[in-house]
Amino acid sequence: MIDVHYVTFDCAAPYELATFWSRATGWEIHPETEKDDDEVLVLGRPNLLFIRVPEGKTVKNRVHLDVTGSDGTTRDQEVERLAGIGATVQDDRRNPDGTGWVTMLDPEGNEFCVCRADYEKKP
Known part of the structure; x- marks a missing residue:
């Protein structure tokens, strides 16, 4: 049996995409997040993690x-x-x-x- 800790999205703009999903779900972005971070976490169930990658x-x-x-x-x-x-x-x-x-x-x-x-x- 496992517990899903994160669902991870590769993306070009982590903060912007996390903001969309935060608004969609009503879940908050991790309070220590900076707008230029390469990884942005939306706290939910499960958590949503947005990671900057170079490819589209x-x-x-x-x-x-x-x-x-x-x-x-x-x-x-x-x-x-x-x-x-x-x-x-x-x-x-x-x-x-x-x-x-x-x-x-x-x-x-x-x-x-x-x-x-x-x-x-x-x-």
Whole structure:
């Protein structure tokens, strides 16, 4: 059995990307962070670690986050909110019956999916 300590993102601008994910999740950036740090930690469950690398993203992520609303917001409301803070829609897989997801890109092009929360699903 393991405990996931960090999910790590290679990126060009760690502070900027961490700021997006901090706003997306509501989790705080580690208080000792400087804007020009090569590693920036967002404190959550699990923690999100953003590390500066010289090369850019070239292919689809092999691992991605699936996220849902956590405070009564719907999938559709979260898609709108995330787009408002810098994410873009890559692929809309929502179905008329309410199932499905939306694949979005963070400001550096990392894919993540916005899914329905359990409280949105009909019994």
